Amino acid sequence: MPEGPSIVILKETLQPFAGKKVLKATGNAKIDMKRMVNRKIIRLESHGKHFLVCFKDFYLRIHLLMFGTYRVNKRKELPPRLRLEFAKSEFSFYTCSITLNEGKPEDHYDWAFDLMSAQWKAAKTEKKLKEKKPMNICDALLDQEVFAGLGNIIKNEVLFRQQIHPRSTTKGLPEKKLKALIKDAQVYSHKFYEWKKAFTLKEHWQIHTKKECPRCKIKTEKEYIGKTKRRTFFCNNCQELYK
DNA sequence: CCGGTTGTTCAGCG
DNA sequence: GCGCTGAACAACCG
Numbered sequence: 001m002p003e004g005p006s007i008v009i010l011k012e013t014l015q016p017f018a019g020k021k022v023l024k025a026t027g028n029a030k031i032d033m034k035r036m037v038n039r040k041i042i043r044l045e046s047h048g049k050h051f052l053v054c055f056k057d058f059y060l061r062i063h064l065l066m067f068g069t070y071r072v073n074k075r076k077e078l079p080p081r082l083r084l085e086f087a088k089s090e091f092s093f094y095t096c097s098i099t100l101n102e103g104k105p106e107d108h109y110d111w112a113f114d115l116m117s118a119q120w121k122a123a124k125t126e127k128k129l130k131e132k133k134p135m136n137i138c139d140a141l142l143d144q145e146v147f148a149g150l151g152n153i154i155k156n157e158v159l160f161r162q163q164i165h166p167r168s169t170t171k172g173l174p175e176k177k178l179k180a181l182i183k184d185a186q187v188y189s190h191k192f193y194e195w196k197k198a199f200t201l202k203e204h205w206q207i208h209t210k211k212e213c214p215r216c217k218i219k220t221e222k223e224y225i226g227k228t229k230r231r232t233f234f235c236n237n238c239q240e241l242y243k
Numbered sequence: 244c245c246g247g248t249t250g251t252t253c254a255g256c257g
Numbered sequence: 258g259c260g261c262t263g264a265a266c267a268a269c270c271g
Binding site for chain 2: 208228
């Protein structure tokens with residue numbers, strides 16, 4: 001579930017709960033369940049991979065991590081981390097990280113860095129990236145402070161689309177290449193969102209999990225690259241190294 | 244049935 | 258106190 005576009009879909013799925021009053025809150029998350037009872041959900045938000053359930057003066061931050069799932073008006077066998085029950089409906093979250101934060105989300109989040117937000121700004125993203133120490137491009141793309149919502153699949157696909165070798169560095173990328181990569185991270189995130197909604201995400205993968213390059217047909221590489229050591233699929237022939 | 248993973252956090256070490 | 262590494266967490270799929 002967990003890259004940014006999937007969290008936007010989650011937000012949209014739970015939208016009917018906005019404005020509804022919580023009657024019962026249960027689950028094994030280490031938060032004070034009583035805080036939500038008899039309180040109305042004011043709005044549902046997302047920022048990168050964070051899903052936010054907002055109340056008047058606090059909000060829940062839900063992160064699905066690798067294996068997180070949720071159900072609406074249905075239950076899994078698993079004990080829920082959090083279940084909120086309303087007059088005629090409910091939702092449950094499983095295997096995720098949940099924190100209760102005081103204040104408003106806008107005090108802690110800047111949507112200029114959220115790839116799925118209408119407020120996303122390429123220029124601010126580029127500036128933020130340049131303020132960081134030079135690093136491997138895979139690590140940079142997965143850095144949530146710079147590219148909020150970008151996950152491992154988007155990383156692999158965007159590097160392939162832009163024909164950038166995953167062993168390239170932020171310092172080594174020419175200005176033009178860097179700008180194109182930043183923009184495509186946003187463009188591809190939105191495509192990911194559309195395909196995910198249409199259940200056609202996997203068939204649109206060009207390089208992720210692929211054994212053969214769709215462009216030049218040679219065998220692809222699978223390596224664990226960068227400090228993050230995440231699974232990286234690439235084509236040695238089509239993706240140029242900038243070091 | 245085992246191995247692997249759309250992710251993050253934290254303990255331990257030098 | 259720092260950066261780095263590896264473990265821990267955990268459910269589901271092939």
